[in-house]
Amino acid sequence: MLRDEKLYEEINEAVFSLPIFDTHEHLLDEKDRRESNLDFSLFFMQYAGTDLLTSGLTEEEFVIFQDPKTDVQKKWSCFSKHWPNIKNTSYCKLILEAIKDLYGFEDINEKTFIELSEKIRKTRDVNWYDRVIKDKSNIKMVLNHLENIPQAYNTVLDREDIRPVINLDEIICTCCREDILEWEKRFNINIYKLQDLLGAIDGIFAEKDETGYKAVKTTIAYMRSLQFEETTFEEADKVFSGLFKLKSYGFLEKKDFLSKDELKPLQDYMVHYIIQKAVEHDLPVQIHTGIFELLYNDVSNSNPVYLTNLFFKYKKCKFDIFHAGYPYSDQLIAVCKQFPNVYFNMCWIVGISASLYKDILNRLIEIIPSNKIFGFGGDYMFVEGLYGSQKLARRSITELLYRKIEQKYFTFEESIDFAEKILYLNPKKVYGL
Ligand SMILES: [Zn+2]
Numbered sequence: 146m147l148r149d150e151k152l153y154e155e156i157n158e159a160v161f162s163l164p165i166f167d168t169h170e171h172l173l174d175e176k177d178r179r180e181s182n183l184d185f186s187l188f189f190m191q192y193a194g195t196d197l198l199t200s201g202l203t204e205e206e207f208v209i210f211q212d213p214k215t216d217v218q219k220k221w222s223c224f225s226k227h228w229p230n231i232k233n234t235s236y237c238k239l240i241l242e243a244i245k246d247l248y249g250f251e252d253i254n255e256k257t258f259i260e261l262s263e264k265i266r267k268t269r270d271v272n273w274y275d276r277v278i279k280d281k282s283n284i285k286m287v288l289n290h291l292e293n294i295p296q297a298y299n300t301v302l303d304r305e306d307i308r309p310v311i312n313l314d315e316i317i318c319t320c321c322r323e324d325i326l327e328w329e330k331r332f333n334i335n336i337y338k339l340q341d342l343l344g345a346i347d348g349i350f351a352e353k354d355e356t357g358y359k360a361v362k363t364t365i366a367y368m369r370s371l372q373f374e375e376t377t378f379e380e381a382d383k384v385f386s387g388l389f390k391l392k393s394y395g396f397l398e399k400k401d402f403l404s405k406d407e408l409k410p411l412q413d414y415m416v417h418y419i420i421q422k423a424v425e426h427d428l429p430v431q432i433h434t435g436i437f438e439l440l441y442n443d444v445s446n447s448n449p450v451y452l453t454n455l456f457f458k459y460k461k462c463k464f465d466i467f468h469a470g471y472p473y474s475d476q477l478i479a480v481c482k483q484f485p486n487v488y489f490n491m492c493w494i495v496g497i498s499a500s501l502y503k504d505i506l507n508r509l510i511e512i513i514p515s516n517k518i519f520g521f522g523g524d525y526m527f528v529e530g531l532y533g534s535q536k537l538a539r540r541s542i543t544e545l546l547y548r549k550i551e552q553k554y555f556t557f558e559e560s561i562d563f564a565e566k567i568l569y570l571n572p573k574k575v576y577g578l
Pocket of ligand 1: 169170171290524
């Protein structure tokens with residue numbers, strides 16, 4: 146059947162003119178970007194860069210490729226051996242889409258990489274974030290996660306349209322005496338017992354109006370399973386006291402630490418504690434579930450179904466569950482259908498695969514109430530990734546809604562209302578911005 150081009154264009158125009166509330170990025174400060182030595186390797190610091198590693202670039206080569214001091218010619222010779230193997234993936238298609246629209250190049254190749262790198266460097270002279278986030282992407286608000294990101298020098302971006310989230314994973318994962326010393330320095334307190342560390346956490350929440358935090362975010366599934374059992378304060382405190390019995394070797398830079406199994410009661414307790422604080426301060430809780438960035442991790446740790454006990458217990462908490470729980474998306478859909486306090490977040494998915502994004506969204510349309518779906522988060526550290534993601538998300542939504550109208554599942558108006566809710570109104574309401 147031939148496509149009804151007029152209908153498609155009408156949907157396309159409506160979807161591309163909607164504002165977006167972006168639930169998740171890792172955008173670096175524009176000040177830092179202006180001070181760094183930019184070139185085309187910027188677009189491979191995440192995701193597409195991991196594809197380079199998966200396809201065979203060694204970790205040593207990757208370090209050289211990402212080093213700002215490496216000559217761009219040398220970067221090209223490192224990169225060009227692997228580029229033909231990775232340019233089929235969505236990660237790379239997204240980058241190419243952004244390069245085409247923002248820099249006017251159809252490809253990264255031996256004829257373009259130098260000129261492209263020069264053009265990227267020129268963005269330091271203009272208000273590039275304004276141009277890309279506001280003008281080109283029509284994004285009204287971004288929830289940005291920078292803490293624990295090694296490249297983030299400043300944790301809070303000085304922009305009206307970017308708000309930070311609190312990440313306490315490092316504290317939850319305290320495992321040695323050196324960690325405790327670090328928190329004593331950071332919070333300017335003495336820590337003799339668990340209660341002292343919990344007090345520091347209380348302080349972070351109490352200051353949320355000054356710091357502007359709009360959510361709590363955890364990526365702890367990168368480190369351990371998402372099963373957070375009921376644990377008493379006494380059990381947690383016992384583990385915490387054990388940290389003080391560990392040896393420290395001073396200048397030898399060796400340290401003793403507790404194993405993951407030993408630490409579990411303490412970590413479980415702190416996760417529950419932090420959720421209680423989030424409820425008290427009316428902050429939604431964002432949880433990484435499903436697929437991981439970087440190499441070598443155990444995806445079976447990150448099944449969102451493990452979180453069910455939390456969803457039951459903390460009915461007043463708004464849980465924003467990330468990355469569609471993929472590859473456990475069907476399980477997450479089933480959970481979201483049962484729990485009014487659980488929201489289904491599609492962030493990062495369109496970058497992984499636009500077809501996957503459409504497949505999951507198609508199920509969501511038919512299975513769960515529309516107010517529980519958050520349609521967009523790019524999950525990028527550089528704005529070009531955000532631009533490419535929102536473009537692919539808008540295009541995927543258009544294609545899917547066109548199909549739903551053809552099937553007479555939605556009228557035209559219903560389809561655009563749905564798009565506006567998932568891209569803008571739903572997260573705006575939940576995050577109260
Ligand atoms: Zn992320």
